[in-house]
Amino acid sequence: MIEFRDVTKRFDDGTIAVNGLSLVVEAGTITVFVGPSGCGKTTSLRMVNRMIDPTSGTVLVDGRDVLSVDPPTLRRGIGYVIQQAGLFPHRTVLDNVATVPLLSGWSKAKARSRAAELLELVGLPAELGKRYPVQLSGGQQQRVGVARALAADPPVLLMDEPFSAVDPVVREGLQDELLRLQAELDKTIVFVTHDIDEAVRIGEKVAVFREGGILAQYAPPAELLASPADDFVASFVGKDRGYRSLSFVDPSGVEIGTVKTVSEPAAAGEWQLVVDADGHPQGWVAPDGTVLPGGSLYVVGTPIRGALDAALSSPSGLGVAVDEHGRYAGVVTARQVLDVIESHRRG
Numbered sequence: 001m002i003e004f005r006d007v008t009k010r011f012d013d014g015t016i017a018v019n020g021l022s023l024v025v026e027a028g029t030i031t032v033f034v035g036p037s038g039c040g041k042t043t044s045l046r047m048v049n050r051m052i053d054p055t056s057g058t059v060l061v062d063g064r065d066v067l068s069v070d071p072p073t074l075r076r077g078i079g080y081v082i083q084q085a086g087l088f089p090h091r092t093v094l095d096n097v098a099t100v101p102l103l104s105g106w107s108k109a110k111a112r113s114r115a116a117e118l119l120e121l122v123g124l125p126a127e128l129g130k131r132y133p134v135q136l137s138g139g140q141q142q143r144v145g146v147a148r149a150l151a152a153d154p155p156v157l158l159m160d161e162p163f164s165a166v167d168p169v170v171r172e173g174l175q176d177e178l179l180r181l182q183a184e185l186d187k188t189i190v191f192v193t194h195d196i197d198e199a200v201r202i203g204e205k206v207a208v209f210r211e212g213g214i215l216a217q218y219a220p221p222a223e224l225l226a227s228p229a230d231d232f233v234a235s236f237v238g239k240d241r242g243y244r245s246l247s248f249v250d251p252s253g254v255e256i257g258t259v260k261t262v263s264e265p266a267a268a269g270e271w272q273l274v275v276d277a278d279g280h281p282q283g284w285v286a287p288d289g290t291v292l293p294g295g296s297l298y299v300v301g302t303p304i305r306g307a308l309d310a311a312l313s314s315p316s317g318l319g320v321a322v323d324e325h326g327r328y329a330g331v332v333t334a335r336q337v338l339d340v341i342e343s344h345r346r347g
């Protein structure tokens with residue numbers, strides 16, 4: 001557990017970067033600090049591992065005031081991941097990941113075998129270990145950065161805009177990967193971003209900061225979207241928040257219907273879904289035989305936003321539902337999904 005107790009940081013030039021911050025980051029959760037540029041997110045994060053010390057107030061990690069622990073000892077238990085990964089350019093990927101185990105006195109062989117395991121854990125093929133950081137894509141470098149931070153198996157992980165240098169598609173992949181890793185590793189993660197979508201996607205709790213280093217709201221994502229504490233949070237969270245809050249609505253009640261499926265397109269006077277031999281949807285055949293690409297797919301059991309999006313983006317008006325292996329499971333209509341949303345709203 002990490003606790004900020006009335007923490008203020010005033011820099012020498014008088015800038016108040018963090019102003020009276022009090023919050024608790026529960027152990028084993030991902031907590032996101034989000035807010036516009038310059039509102040004190042990075043400064044708050046760096047006070048956890050003593051890259052910056054507070055002017056007043058106390059930061060506690062597992063009940064211990066961080067000021068009572070010398071920085072090298074403290075940092076052994078706290079992994080740190082930054083934007084652009086911060087890898088050593090002159091060392092191979094494997095040696096980058098092995099750095100901390102080596103510093104902790106492990107033999108070279110043991111440190112490298114641990115590093116190889118970690119590369120696998122973050123989804124990188126073993127052969128990339130021999131390359132140098134410049135020979136990797138931005139997304140791969142970020143994965144190496146995460147592997148390196150995990151090398152000493154720290155209970156706490158600090159991540160400062162770790163995915164902001166990569167394109168949106170790679171970024172979503174990295175976010176999914178982090179959620180998968182977290183389900184396995186159960187770390188206490190503090191994640192800084194200025195992207196509210198990223199914050200509500202990965203955070204179990206989200207702290208919204210405003211200018212002047214003031215905490216505007218600290219709540220689970222669904223609550224943030226449903227009841228922003230004030231106008232600042234409401235505008236920061238954005239005008240699509242009603243739609244985005246559907247990411248947290250339970251899909252039970254959504255009925256999965258059926259549609260005719262075919263393996264070869266042919267006009268049949270009705271909408272038909274083309275599926276391959278394994279049952280994966282390929283596209284639609286309109287009643288006049290025109291072949292059209294499909295819309296987004298709804299994975300059955302996932303939040304209701306996906307069901308609505310599948311229906312709205314489908315040329316037939318029927319959203320295609322698939323199982324967890326991506327195989328056709330049925331269809332949903334926007335009308336029916338909206339009825340379920342309405343019934344949830346009425347409670």
Ligand SMILES: Nc1ncnc2c1ncn2[C@@H]1O[C@H](COP(=O)(O)OP(=O)(O)OP(=O)(O)O)[C@@H](O)[C@H]1O
Pocket residue numbers: 011012013015016017035036037038039040041042043044194
């Ligand atoms: N060493 C420093 N000396 C003086 N002011 C500083 C120093 N470091 C940061 N600041 C100021 O403190 C405020 C908070 O900075 P911080 O980096 O914590 O913000 P942030 O929310 O992480 O911003 P960003 O999203 O742009 O990284 C800013 O006004 C910044 O200019």
